[in-house]
Amino acid sequence: xxxxxxxxxxxxxxxxxxxxxxxxxxxxxxxxxxxxxxxxxxxxxxxxxxxxxxxxxxxxxxxxxxxxxxxxxxxxxxxxxxxxxxxxxxxxxxxxxxxxxxxxxxxxxxxxxxxxxxxxxxxxxxxx
Amino acid sequence: xxxxxxxxxxxxxxxxxxxxxxxxxxxxxxxxxxxxxxxxxxxxxxxxxxxxxxxxxxxxxxxxxxxxxxxxxxxxxxxxxxxxxxxxxxxxxxxxxxxxxxxxxxxxxxxxxxxxxxxxxxxxxxxxxxxxxxxxxxx
Numbered sequence: 001x002x003x004x005x006x007x008x009x010x011x012x013x014x015x016x017x018x019x020x021x022x023x024x025x026x027x028x029x030x031x032x033x034x035x036x037x038x039x040x041x042x043x044x045x046x047x048x049x050x051x052x053x054x055x056x057x058x059x060x061x062x063x064x065x066x067x068x069x070x071x072x073x074x075x076x077x078x079x080x081x082x083x084x085x086x087x088x089x090x091x092x093x094x095x096x097x098x099x100x101x102x103x104x105x106x107x108x109x110x111x112x113x114x115x116x117x118x119x120x121x122x123x124x125x126x127x128x
Numbered sequence: 129x130x131x132x133x134x135x136x137x138x139x140x141x142x143x144x145x146x147x148x149x150x151x152x153x154x155x156x157x158x159x160x161x162x163x164x165x166x167x168x169x170x171x172x173x174x175x176x177x178x179x180x181x182x183x184x185x186x187x188x189x190x191x192x193x194x195x196x197x198x199x200x201x202x203x204x205x206x207x208x209x210x211x212x213x214x215x216x217x218x219x220x221x222x223x224x225x226x227x228x229x230x231x232x233x234x235x236x237x238x239x240x241x242x243x244x245x246x247x248x249x250x251x252x253x254x255x256x257x258x259x260x261x262x263x264x265x266x267x
Contacts, residue, residue: 027228030221037218041256048260052188059184072177079171086168111174118181 022081029078036071043068056122065123069116076112080104155242162246163220166213173210211256216249 013019043064047055058064083104091097151157183194197203223241226232232241 027225030225034218034221037214045256045259045263048263052191055184055191059181075174079167079174082167083171086164107171111178115174115178115181118178118185121185122181 022084026078026081029074029081032074033071033078036067036074039067040071059119059122060125062123065119068119072112072115072119076108080108083108155246156238159220159223159242159245163217163224166217166220169209169213170217173213176206176210208253208257212249212253215252215256216245219245219248219252 043058047058050058059068084101087097087100087104091100180191180194180198183190198207223245226241232238
């Protein structure tokens, strides 16, 4: 017979109240990135040294655009989790740690949104 | 140690606490460190990707400027390092996913997986760049 109450079970998330959330998201994004990486390398090979029109037409292709946005989104989520661990491992001053963790999120958000904005602009049309 | 001293045996100097510099660099340790370093490098390398994409979305002149940088010697070295870091971190990730299934922890498999990571990443990077120079005529 289980000695835990149902409430105890649902609350079983550890002291940070996040359970295995960080670990799981890191793995989930890593698998997604591994699936997307071959496509990204293929796209890079397709446009390397190409004319501007070819670059814009290739990146503006709906399938390529969607794959690029997925790659960027998954990438910044993954790298934010990774950098969070690095900061928590090496920065022990509370103030500096909190500041860097905030900067980490800002950096990932800005880089991610700027890149996605660029891809969508290419996809929705840019004056050639 | 105290026991050894009492018996009059020669005292062996042993490290009291683990420090990085007293470990012989084993391949799994090196690959672990390199995995973190490549991850950190890729983190800041996304700035280059964002810059290039924004340049492409802004117009031909801006893309030409970005391509001029990436085509320069420094740009090519940075890009080569970036692709190696990307491929190395990806292969290291596969190794970690295998270990997540609680398989491959016997020493022989650990060594094989770690050596495969570095040999695989260098081989794939060289092949990719051979492809780039072949397709892009050195750009």
